[in-house]
Amino acid sequence: MPEVRLENVTKKYGKIIAVKNVNLHVHDKEYFSLIGPSGCGKTTLLRLIAGLVQPDEGKIFIENKLVTHIPPEDRGIGFVFQTYALFPHMNAWDNVTYGPRVKAWEEEKRERIGREMLEMVKLYERADAVPKELSGGMMQRVALARALAADAKLLLLDEPLGALDAKIRFDLRYELRKLVKDLGLTAVHVTHDQGEAMAISDRIAVMKKGRILQVDTPQELYMKPQHVFVANFIGESNFLEGYIVETNDKGCVIELRGGVIVNVVNQTRNKGERVVLAVRPETLSIEKGHKKGLNCITGHIERFRFEGTDVRYEVRLKNEDVVVIVRPALMGEWFNEGEKVTACFPTDKSYLFTYPSLGLRSELALE
Amino acid sequence: MDGLITVKGRNLGRFLEVLSSKRSIRSLIYACTVIFFFALILLPPILGILLKWNLIGQIFENSSLMSRAMSAIYASFAIALFVSIIDVIAGLPMAWFIWKGKSKWLNALDTLADIPFIVPTVALGYSIWLFWSNETQGISSLFGASLVSPGWLLIILVHFVFSYPAVVRVMVGALFDYKRTYEEASRTLGAAPVTADRTVTFPILKTSFIAAFTLAFARSISETGATVIVAGTFENGPVLINNLKTTQQLGYEGALVFVSFILIAVSCMIFATIMILGPKLKMPVRKVWPVAERKLSSHGLTNLRNTSTLLVFFVLVLIPSLFVALPAIYAILNGTLNEALSSTGIWQGYWQSLSLSYGVAFVATLLNTVAGLPMAILIARKRLGVLPSTILDVLVNIPMIVPSIALGVSLSIFWNNFPFIPEIGLLLFAHLSITYPYFVRSMTAAIERVDMDLEEASKTLGAKPFAVFRTIILPLTKYSLFAGAIMMFTRSVSETGATLAVVTELKTAPVLLVEWVKQIVPASPMEIGLGCGFLIILSFVILLISRGTVRGRY
Ligand SMILES: Nc1ncnc2c1ncn2[C@@H]1O[C@H](COP(=O)(O)OP(=O)(O)O)[C@@H](O)[C@H]1O
Numbered sequence: 044m045p046e047v048r049l050e051n052v053t054k055k056y057g058k059i060i061a062v063k064n065v066n067l068h069v070h071d072k073e074y075f076s077l078i079g080p081s082g083c084g085k086t087t088l089l090r091l092i093a094g095l096v097q098p099d100e101g102k103i104f105i106e107n108k109l110v111t112h113i114p115p116e117d118r119g120i121g122f123v124f125q126t127y128a129l130f131p132h133m134n135a136w137d138n139v140t141y142g143p144r145v146k147a148w149e150e151e152k153r154e155r156i157g158r159e160m161l162e163m164v165k166l167y168e169r170a171d172a173v174p175k176e177l178s179g180g181m182m183q184r185v186a187l188a189r190a191l192a193a194d195a196k197l198l199l200l201d202e203p204l205g206a207l208d209a210k211i212r213f214d215l216r217y218e219l220r221k222l223v224k225d226l227g228l229t230a231v232h233v234t235h236d237q238g239e240a241m242a243i244s245d246r247i248a249v250m251k252k253g254r255i256l257q258v259d260t261p262q263e264l265y266m267k268p269q270h271v272f273v274a275n276f277i278g279e280s281n282f283l284e285g286y287i288v289e290t291n292d293k294g295c296v297i298e299l300r301g302g303v304i305v306n307v308v309n310q311t312r313n314k315g316e317r318v319v320l321a322v323r324p325e326t327l328s329i330e331k332g333h334k335k336g337l338n339c340i341t342g343h344i345e346r347f348r349f350e351g352t353d354v355r356y357e358v359r360l361k362n363e364d365v366v367v368i369v370r371p372a373l374m375g376e377w378f379n380e381g382e383k384v385t386a387c388f389p390t391d392k393s394y395l396f397t398y399p400s401l402g403l404r405s406e407l408a409l410e
Numbered sequence: 411m412d413g414l415i416t417v418k419g420r421n422l423g424r425f426l427e428v429l430s431s432k433r434s435i436r437s438l439i440y441a442c443t444v445i446f447f448f449a450l451i452l453l454p455p456i457l458g459i460l461l462k463w464n465l466i467g468q469i470f471e472n473s474s475l476m477s478r479a480m481s482a483i484y485a486s487f488a489i490a491l492f493v494s495i496i497d498v499i500a501g502l503p504m505a506w507f508i509w510k511g512k513s514k515w516l517n518a519l520d521t522l523a524d525i526p527f528i529v530p531t532v533a534l535g536y537s538i539w540l541f542w543s544n545e546t547q548g549i550s551s552l553f554g555a556s557l558v559s560p561g562w563l564l565i566i567l568v569h570f571v572f573s574y575p576a577v578v579r580v581m582v583g584a585l586f587d588y589k590r591t592y593e594e595a596s597r598t599l600g601a602a603p604v605t606a607d608r609t610v611t612f613p614i615l616k617t618s619f620i621a622a623f624t625l626a627f628a629r630s631i632s633e634t635g636a637t638v639i640v641a642g643t644f645e646n647g648p649v650l651i652n653n654l655k656t657t658q659q660l661g662y663e664g665a666l667v668f669v670s671f672i673l674i675a676v677s678c679m680i681f682a683t684i685m686i687l688g689p690k691l692k693m694p695v696r697k698v699w700p701v702a703e704r705k706l707s708s709h710g711l712t713n714l715r716n717t718s719t720l721l722v723f724f725v726l727v728l729i730p731s732l733f734v735a736l737p738a739i740y741a742i743l744n745g746t747l748n749e750a751l752s753s754t755g756i757w758q759g760y761w762q763s764l765s766l767s768y769g770v771a772f773v774a775t776l777l778n779t780v781a782g783l784p785m786a787i788l789i790a791r792k793r794l795g796v797l798p799s800t801i802l803d804v805l806v807n808i809p810m811i812v813p814s815i816a817l818g819v820s821l822s823i824f825w826n827n828f829p830f831i832p833e834i835g836l837l838l839f840a841h842l843s844i845t846y847p848y849f850v851r852s853m854t855a856a857i858e859r860v861d862m863d864l865e866e867a868s869k870t871l872g873a874k875p876f877a878v879f880r881t882i883i884l885p886l887t888k889y890s891l892f893a894g895a896i897m898m899f900t901r902s903v904s905e906t907g908a909t910l911a912v913v914t915e916l917k918t919a920p921v922l923l924v925e926w927v928k929q930i931v932p933a934s935p936m937e938i939g940l941g942c943g944f945l946i947i948l949s950f951v952i953l954l955i956s957r958g959t960v961r962g963r964y
């Protein structure tokens with residue numbers, strides 16, 4: 044039952060606190076992702092689980108066993124490194140059967156596992172090839188086969204697709220999830236690509252500066268971000284500053300810059316509170332000309348971009364705030380730059396956050 | 411200082427940049443480099459022997475001399491082989507220890523490990539002799555009799571000590587360049603630390619280990635100064651050549667040519683074999699002994715290994731190397747220091763020798779730096795094409811693997827055909843030949859580590875070849891350049907063998923100290939101790955300066 048638990052784990056490198064007081068519970072057979080901007084401590088967290096670095100504080104459990112002082116070779120893990128770390132002096136076969144060899148399995152079992160694993164990643168014919176004769180995608184698959192051949196139940200992946208071409212990356216991520224699910228493994232997958240994390244994970248932890256901000260399913264993260272940073276990092280959001288001017292049993296009324304009023308429901312706040320209103324670009328609607336209506340604010344198109352599947356507008360509202368609106372390219376008419384439009388805010392798909400004490404900009408900063 | 415050079419050098423820099431964009435000028439510079447190498451560094455040490463080829467018959471008519479020569483040659487290679495094996499075995503855990511440890515005092519250990527390298531070998535030999543053999547001082551005084559008397563065992567001890575730092579240095583460098591991820595990958599796959607090291611790290615670093623082995627081997631084959639001091643009546647190649655040269659018995663020239671020739675030829679053959687077969691050497695990575703290797707990885711055994719590594723270092727290497735400090739301290743107390751400082755008696759010659767040593771070292775370092783840099787570029791960037799560059803790469807090593815006294819003999823035979831060259835010229839040529847490989851080797855490696863992309867980026871931004879060199883290669887390799895220069899300098903100061911062979915009038919410091927120790931010039935133990943002490947202190951200052959400059963490099 045490979046579940047992973049971290050309790051108050053902290054890791055420092057000199058003055059840098061790479062991982063700060065992290066609590067985490069990865070369930071058995073879960074596909075779990077760690078996501079966050081580069082330098083936020085994802086790799087360090089993964090290496091802590093693997094036992095490649097020791098925490099300064101806190102405890103780490105694998106299968107409910109305290110492993111903080113157990114070396115990596117005894118943790119029953121498989122680790123796929125960002126650069127694969129295929130042994131350059133061994134061919135694919137020797138790389139894949141390395142785990143079974145150092146664990147001194149029977150010859151017959153070694154041969155069988157080696158063959159199974161290489162066949163699974165469709166590289167059995169290339170068993171004799173040394174790493175430098177293989178392409179990036181092939182090396183990645185050998186690295187995966189090698190990690191799995193040692194009978195790992197817990198698979199730790201550090202940006203395993205990061206070094207691959209976009210197209211291959213796209214295909215491989217589904218293969219990866221299928222494999223983990225078929226074999227009944229637990230996986231912890233580190234990535235900075237939110238699309239990748241959303242597409243394959245059961246749950247995702249969003250990290251920033253060594254801390255975990257939120258752990259949730261992809262849907263929950265998208266629909267109910269608990270933090271301004273998460274609202275920005277998962278998907279995309281417009282952020283508008285304002286005050287609560289009125290509260291009622293349905294929700295509250297916010298006054299934005301220039302006295303513009305927006306209503307939201309299902310959000311409880313105190314009157315007079317300074318807040319940030321977050322609205323996803325795809326939830327705003329846009330209409331031709333200047334119209335009146337609840338949550339509708341007039342303005343003009345400042346910028347227009349065609350992005351393939353979508354079109355993207357930057358609309359300057361009458362109060363000088365700018366919002367981004369994204370619409371499917373093949374639905375509705377397009378607007379031109381300079382054209383007068385009205386942007387309408389959803390009442391139920393916007394979220395309110397308390398205005399961050401350090402300011403919005405520093406809260407959203409990636410580093 | 412950098413700024414000053416830039417301002418003053420701006421016009422010169424421009425001028426050189428313009429020149430460097432001319433193909434013909436570049437070719438001219440490279441041509442001069444190659445000519446310098448062949449005419450001054452490589453050929454004289456080899457051609458000299460061949461010029462006297464006709465004398466070789468002498469030794470075949472003298473069977474006692476012949477058997478003496480054969481056993482000396484045999485001893486040379488046997489000792490070199492043995493020493494380089496134990497050096498690698500003892501140096502590896504030390505390099506490991508320095509690499510894995512993170513604490514501050516390991517840095518100090520790293521510096522300490524360099525000491526035997528900068529101590530001139532003559533002083534080193536004398537110090538080790540004092541420690542192991544002298545009946546009134548050193549540890550032998552505890553037993554009332556010489557613990558290790560001069561002879562082959564003491565030679566082995568001395569050779570072990572002076573090769574040790576070079577071996578550790580090469581391996582530490584390799585380990586710091588090594589991507590730790592490989593070891594980590596192995597651990598996550600279930601390998602115990604010892605298994606990971608043996609099946610992954612060692613095989614990946616194999617070429618560096620071979621380089622360390624060759625370095626130790628070459629140093630052992632070629633070392634003369636210290637060996638002469640500790641040999642007693644025992645003879646290896648260099649000692650025999652030295653004895654023949656001092657006694658000048660009948661037919662000695664033939665023997666000289668014969669022994670030098672065999673030493674040079676066999677060394678080159680061995681070196682070539684290692685170069686060719688080394689990379690093909692397979693390490694046993696497929697067999698694993700999980701239980702045994704797990705036990706070996708245990709805390710207790712790891713600590714034991716580290717402790718014994720340190721013990722070997724302190725007892726066999728460091729303390730014997732610095733033992734000469736003891737008589738030097740007596741010397742301060744009993745007035746020898748005053749005599750020395752007022753340069754009375756034998757001290758007058760000492761100070762002259764010291765200035766000569768440092769003067770020659772300085773000039774040789776300067777010339778070789780200028781002449782060696784373009785050579786390093788030629789080799790590293792394969793400017794002459796792959797094959798010629800590889801051949802140059804191999805040839806550059808030859809002066810290092812040739813026994814230094816044989817090199818000196820050959821060199822002096824060669825240059826004696828040009829009698830107008832003064833003795834100091836010969837001295838300089840010998841030191842140029844001996845030190846050149848050290849610099850070019852380390853510079854070549856450093857330049858190879860500079861990413862070609864950086865050079866190309868600089869070119870796309872409009873930099874002329876000389877500007878590329880000045881703004882990209884030089885800044886990125888300046889530490890290696892400096893380290894290489896220091897290495898040449900210290901090597902030249904401690905050089906004994908070739909110097910003994912080429913000079914008759916002039917005496918460098920090591921040559922003088924050999925005379926003191928052998929009592930050719932009567933000198934008291936205090937005087938010898940102090941004489942060595944000055945050399946060591948000066949070298950130590952140089953080491954500290956170089957460490958300060960090169961800090962944080964590894
Ligand atoms: N071995 C190390 N020594 C010093 N600092 C480190 C080391 N490894 C990581 N760090 C620092 O810890 C922080 C987190 O790094 P990392 O876990 O690699 O981030 P991520 O994988 O999210 O990009 C960074 O500031 C990084 O510089």
Ligand SMILES: [Mg+2]
Pocket residue numbers: 082085086087
């Ligand atoms: Mg990372």
